[in-house]
Amino acid sequence: TYYDWINRPVFGNGKVFAIANRNYMDDSDPQNVIYKNLQELICWGSDGSKLWTLDLTDMLQSENYSRWLSEMDVVEDGSIYLVCQSGSEDPTEVIIVDQAGNIKEQKQIRISQKNINNIYVRPDGSLLMLSANDTWDKYFGSIYDMNTGIEGEASEIPGALIMNGYMKGSTTDFVITNSQGIFTYNLGDTEMKPVMDFINSDVD
Numbered sequence: 001t002y003y004d005w006i007n008r009p010v011f012g013n014g015k016v017f018a019i020a021n022r023n024y025m026d027d028s029d030p031q032n033v034i035y036k037n038l039q040e041l042i043c044w045g046s047d048g049s050k051l052w053t054l055d056l057t058d059m060l061q062s063e064n065y066s067r068w069l070s071e072m073d074v075v076e077d078g079s080i081y082l083v084c085q086s087g088s089e090d091p092t093e094v095i096i097v098d099q100a101g102n103i104k105e106q107k108q109i110r111i112s113q114k115n116i117n118n119i120y121v122r123p124d125g126s127l128l129m130l131s132a133n134d135t136w137d138k139y140f141g142s143i144y145d146m147n148t149g150i151e152g153e154a155s156e157i158p159g160a161l162i163m164n165g166y167m168k169g170s171t172t173d174f175v176i177t178n179s180q181g182i183f184t185y186n187l188g189d190t191e192m193k194p195v196m197d198f199i200n201s202d203v204d
Contacts, residue, residue: 006042012074013099015051016044019069039069041080043101052101059095059106060084073121079104081121092119094127094146113142113154120168128173130166139166141173141187155187 009018022038041054060069071083084093091108098104111119113131117139120128127144131154140154157174165177172184176192180199183192 008069008072010073010080012080013078014046015099017072017074017080018042018044019056019072020053041082041097041101043099054097054101054103056082056095059093071119071121075121075125076123077125079125081125083119083121083127085116085119107146109144109146109149111144112151113140118166122168128168130174139164141185143187152187157185158189158191 004020004022006018006020009016011017018041020040020042022040024034024036024038026034026036037057039056039060041056043051043053045051056069068085069082070085072080074080078099080097080099082095082097084095086092091110094105094107094109095103096105096107111129113129115132115134115136117130117132120130122128122143125146127146129142129144131140131142132138133140139157141157142154143152144150145152157176167175167177169175169184172186172193174185175195176183176185180197181194182196182198183194185192
């Protein structure tokens with residue numbers, strides 16, 4: 001029996017990519033019921049037809065630990081980047097897939113920043129990391145260069161709080177939301193830039 005759901009859809013080069021999670025149960029032998037969690041990367045064309053499927057199950061699981069897919073995006077050269085995280089002591093796995101569904105590269109990277117909240121894929125293929133201090137009352141942004149393996153210095157995000165919402169920006173590093181409004185932020189800036197004020201707004 002399969003119970004399917006689709007998550008993390010992204011768009012690029014006229015195609016749609018998403019992860020299919022399949023919880024499989026084989027109960028043909030009541031004394032030996034087998035459960036499996038299958039994960040696949042699926043690509044659809046602009047007409048809705050399925051173009052290819054890539055099984056990620058073995059890549060996201062190992063004898064020592066299992067990983068979860070924390071981010072997926074399409075970069076400028078058309079490659080699909082999948083960022084897979086596990087425990088704080090375990091390496092982060094980055095899987096790079098081409099437009100035909102072939103694995104171009106698998107990298108295990110170790111990030112020095114602690115308390116990683118999220119890792120985002122930038123258009124150039126570098127990684128944008130959001131982390132916090134040990135008391136989780138300060139947030140930091142930093143960049144990891146996949147080509148050189150160099151991790152940039154963490155930059156504190158001024159005014160950033162745990163109750164804020166953080167997203168990767170399209171023209172800025174971050175888009176940040178809170179109860180007051182929407183802000184943008186680039187690493188190294190001295191303050192967040194307001195985009196919309198929820199209270200003083202002309203939006204009904």
